Amino acid sequence: MVHQTLCPYCGVGCGLEASPPAVAGKATNRDKDGNPIWKIMGDKSHPSSLGKVCVKGATVSESLDKNRLKTPMMRESLDEPFRQVTWDEALQRIVGKIKTTRLVQGPHAICMYGSGQFQTEDYYVAQKLLKGCLRTNNFDANSRLCMSSAVSGYMQSLGSDGPPCCYDDLELTDCAFLIGTNTAECHPIIFNRLRVYHKKNKEVKLIVVDPRKTQTAEAADLHLAIKPGTDIDLMNGIAHLLQKWGLIDSVFIDEQTMGFAEYVQVIQAYPPELVARNCGISVEDLELAARWWGESKRVLSLWSMGLNQFAEGTAKNRTLINLHLMTGNIGKPGAGPFSLTGQPNAMGGREAGGLAHILPGYRLVKNEQHRREVEQLWGLSPGSIHPQPGLSAWEMIQGLEQDRVGVLWIAATNPAVSMPDLERTKAALLRSPFTIYQDAYYPTETAQYAHVLLPAAQWSEKTGTMTNSERRVTLCPAFRPAPGLARADWEIFAEVGRRLGFEKQFDFADSEAVRNEFIQLTANRPCEQRGITYERLRNEGPLQWPCTEGGEPQARMYTDLRFNTPDGLARFAAFHSRGLAEPPDGEYPFVLTVGRLYGHWHTLTRTGRIDKIQKMHPEAVIEVHPYDAEKLGITEGMMVQVRSRRGWCRFLAKITKNITKGTVFAPMHWGAMWGDRTEANMLTHPEACPSSGQPELKACAVQLIPAPPEPSSANSEVVGLASQSASNPQLCH
Numbered sequence: 001m002v003h004q005t006l007c008p009y010c011g012v013g014c015g016l017e018a019s020p021p022a023v024a025g026k027a028t029n030r031d032k033d034g035n036p037i038w039k040i041m042g043d044k045s046h047p048s049s050l051g052k053v054c055v056k057g058a059t060v061s062e063s064l065d066k067n068r069l070k071t072p073m074m075r076e077s078l079d080e081p082f083r084q085v086t087w088d089e090a091l092q093r094i095v096g097k098i099k100t101t102r103l104v105q106g107p108h109a110i111c112m113y114g115s116g117q118f119q120t121e122d123y124y125v126a127q128k129l130l131k132g133c134l135r136t137n138n139f140d141a142n143s144r145l146c147m148s149s150a151v152s153g154y155m156q157s158l159g160s161d162g163p164p165c166c167y168d169d170l171e172l173t174d175c176a177f178l179i180g181t182n183t184a185e186c187h188p189i190i191f192n193r194l195r196v197y198h199k200k201n202k203e204v205k206l207i208v209v210d211p212r213k214t215q216t217a218e219a220a221d222l223h224l225a226i227k228p229g230t231d232i233d234l235m236n237g238i239a240h241l242l243q244k245w246g247l248i249d250s251v252f253i254d255e256q257t258m259g260f261a262e263y264v265q266v267i268q269a270y271p272p273e274l275v276a277r278n279c280g281i282s283v284e285d286l287e288l289a290a291r292w293w294g295e296s297k298r299v300l301s302l303w304s305m306g307l308n309q310f311a312e313g314t315a316k317n318r319t320l321i322n323l324h325l326m327t328g329n330i331g332k333p334g335a336g337p338f339s340l341t342g343q344p345n346a347m348g349g350r351e352a353g354g355l356a357h358i359l360p361g362y363r364l365v366k367n368e369q370h371r372r373e374v375e376q377l378w379g380l381s382p383g384s385i386h387p388q389p390g391l392s393a394w395e396m397i398q399g400l401e402q403d404r405v406g407v408l409w410i411a412a413t414n415p416a417v418s419m420p421d422l423e424r425t426k427a428a429l430l431r432s433p434f435t436i437y438q439d440a441y442y443p444t445e446t447a448q449y450a451h452v453l454l455p456a457a458q459w460s461e462k463t464g465t466m467t468n469s470e471r472r473v474t475l476c477p478a479f480r481p482a483p484g485l486a487r488a489d490w491e492i493f494a495e496v497g498r499r500l501g502f503e504k505q506f507d508f509a510d511s512e513a514v515r516n517e518f519i520q521l522t523a524n525r526p527c528e529q530r531g532i533t534y535e536r537l538r539n540e541g542p543l544q545w546p547c548t549e550g551g552e553p554q555a556r557m558y559t560d561l562r563f564n565t566p567d568g569l570a571r572f573a574a575f576h577s578r579g580l581a582e583p584p585d586g587e588y589p590f591v592l593t594v595g596r597l598y599g600h601w602h603t604l605t606r607t608g609r610i611d612k613i614q615k616m617h618p619e620a621v622i623e624v625h626p627y628d629a630e631k632l633g634i635t636e637g638m639m640v641q642v643r644s645r646r647g648w649c650r651f652l653a654k655i656t657k658n659i660t661k662g663t664v665f666a667p668m669h670w671g672a673m674w675g676d677r678t679e680a681n682m683l684t685h686p687e688a689c690p691s692s693g694q695p696e697l698k699a700c701a702v703q704l705i706p707a708p709p710e711p712s713s714a715n716s717e718v719v720g721l722a723s724q725s726a727s728n729p730q731l732c733h
């Protein structure tokens with residue numbers, strides 16, 4: 001039997017068809033360890049991907065059986081080995097710890113750090129447990145490191161979160177403006193669709209703004225290789241020219257927006273010569289970009305981490321939305337600001353309230369009416385939900401540093417690799433009095449900091465829903481058994497809730513019951529999805545929200561040009577450029593930018609275990625411009641030590657003109673388990689956007705030293721822990 005589901009990797013959300021490994025009369029396909037491999041194909045009937053898949057989706061089944069965490073494990077302190085325990089023992093310990101922590105330190109000493117790799121049902125039950133029953137808003141997710149600047153940008157400019165466009169817009173636009181996104185490698189199926197259309201339609205313009213000449217930039221008609229952190233200069237410079245040339249939509253501005261006059265004041269300060277100099281591009285290229293934007297009837301912008309992961313992340317998002325507002329490029333086919341979601345279900349997380357400042361149904365913690373609505377549906381007394389946002393991801397690290405955290409529960413994310421300033425992150429994790437880590441794999445870098453390990457069922461082993469970048473919800477059914485004693489994340493949260501005395505609140509028969517309850521909280525909200533039930537998803541396939549009960553799914557938001565602000569008007573934002581939080585200087589003269597490679601996924605828990613992908617990207621390499629390399633005496637393939645104010649790493653050098661002078665690029669993927677000092681986040685800093693709390697993971701100041709001698713300051717503490725968990729192989733079968 002063929003099972004239709006969604007790819008569990010990126011936010012493109014491609015439909016997959018999985019068929020069982022054993023086919024009568026044929027030899028079963030097996031991985032190196034002898035595990036049978038499910039066959040994965042693109043699902044032609046999935047409207048988001050039409051049968052296409054990239055190498056990650058195509059090979060995902062090869063990672064499902066390797067190094068799985070199969071039983072709960074526990075230890076009293078981090079220097080002890082783990083021992084296998086029963087679920088009952090593990091849950092008793094967790095519930096006991098939660099109860100005493102609540103009594104002794106109060107509810108805000110309990111934190112959960114979750115993930116855009118949860119299904120919506122996992123997210124929803126976690127919100128109910130933390131924000132409703134435990135009365136703390138200390139639930140945050142790795143989306144804080146990923147999409148939170150887009151969330152706050154949409155909220156502040158358009159009145160609510162939600163990418164307003166759909167993938168069909170890729171084939172309806174006159175001008176695609178890709179900024180801070182390596183779509184070709186990170187959202188490949190979206191990129192392929194755009195590229196095919198662009199190739200066929202010579203008049204369609206493709207602009208790419210990225211300090212690196214990525215595969216995305218190679219396909220562009222115009223590549224603006226700006227200096228890192230100068231996006232606001234560039235976009236204000238484009239706005240300056242559009243205003244000067246009169247290429248603006250005055251009717252739209254007058255009738256549908258507020259704040260234009262202040263914005264015009266700001267953009268006056270961005271004349272082309274100054275902007276070109278600040279960005280490191282030519283005036284001609286700047287003018288060409290502005291001309292193409294201004295003269296196109298339908299402009300579609302796409303972006304991801306090159307805008308979001310900055311201390312001015314929200315300002316960058318809003319500055320981009322400004323360009324859409326001033327030219328009326330929103331609410332119509334082929335046009336609009338379209339953030340590309342990173343993870344498979346970061347969108348579902350936003351809908352279910354999966355960040356410390358939001359509640360299910362695109363509600364805000366700070367809004368009293370919103371809190372009352374949620375409390376009522378959850379059967380809790382008014383006032384149960386705390387009126388202040390909880391701790392964001394980095395604030396949890398600070399909470400650990402200040403001994404304000406009593407219980408830290410981490411699920412479906414690997415912060416010992418993906419958080420900024422890893423030396424500090426790891427030191428904080430070591431201080432945690434009690435860490436629960438719920439993951440599908442073992443070992444991982446974060447497992448070394450846990451007191452309790454809970455085995456999670458992952459994609460293909462649990463049924464739930466996920467929403468992709470174009471707001472399309474797909475039902476992902478379980479079609480393989482979970483290994484050992486692994487359980488779905490939501491079931492674990494619900495069981496803890498029941499054991500804490502909330503039997504009624506967590507009395508879900510199955511994940512369908514969870515979704516049925518969650519969608520009630522989307523009633524008349526921007527992310528309305530009462531019409532997106534399991535039943536309809538089974539019968540009709542993937543559906544986009546907003547979709548009322550029995551109603552038709554809507555492909556686009558804001559087609560009536562009424563925004564989700566109280567007065568229906570969109571808001572211009574007037575931001576000056578502030579540049580990088582840590583600019584290069586004499587001592588640390590290079591900007592390091594950290595990002596992704598086509599084949600690998602994040603911290604390698606899956607793709608690091610797939611031979612084909614390992615062969616594509618065998619090791620961590622740093623990209624250096626030939627001019628800089630020559631000055632420093634760095635040659636191709638040489639080991640380079642990279643130092644920042646916070647730590648050091650080493651990478652093999654790749655000399656390439658694809659990167660702007662003065663900037664170097666390293667991948668985020670190789671954590672301590674996969675390389676020798678190749679953790680790029682040893683170098684990054686936690687300075688974050690004041691509005692979104694998203695850290696500036698895309699840029700920090702570094703120095704490069706060719707082939708240095710081995711320094712003696714290796715982090716022996718952590719190395720000790722690592723070797724210990726690796727020496728317990730029987731526990732990971």
Ligand SMILES: Nc1nc2c(c(=O)[nH]1)N[C@H]1C(S)=C(S)[C@@H](COP(=O)(O)OP(=O)(O)OC[C@H]3O[C@@H](n4cnc5c(=O)[nH]c(N)nc54)[C@H](O)[C@@H]3O)O[C@H]1N2
Binds near residue numbers: 182229341594
């Ligand atoms: N292959 C692969 N695909 C993935 C993932 C993965 O791990 N691997 N992860 C998924 C996730 S969660 C996410 S969030 C997305 C991320 O998708 P992307 O954001 O496309 O990926 P990144 O490589 O992090 O960064 C994008 C680009 O930002 C550029 N950049 C750096 N600084 C600046 C700047 O100041 N201005 C501008 N304009 N650009 C800048 C970098 O050079 C880089 O090419 O990918 C998703 N897809």
Ligand SMILES: Nc1nc2c(c(=O)[nH]1)N[C@H]1C(S)=C(S)[C@@H](COP(=O)(O)OP(=O)(O)OC[C@H]3O[C@@H](n4cnc5c(=O)[nH]c(N)nc54)[C@H](O)[C@@H]3O)O[C@H]1N2
Binds near residue numbers: 343419439595684698
């Ligand atoms: N410098 C720098 N740092 C970055 C970034 C960057 O661009 N630059 N990008 C940031 C971004 S955008 C992101 S999204 C993060 C990603 O960083 P992480 O979230 O740390 O990365 P993953 O490797 O995806 O971790 C997911 C974990 O969940 C587990 N897992 C998978 N499915 C399930 C499940 O169903 N249940 C449970 N319980 N576990 C499961 C996997 O085994 C894995 O250990 O990194 C951030 N860090």
Ligand code: SF4
Binds near residue numbers: 014056187
């Ligand atoms: S583009 Fe993204 S969703 Fe599609 S197959 Fe590749 S990783 Fe999966």
Ligand SMILES: [Mo]
Binds near residue numbers: 342343
């Ligand atoms: Mo992400």
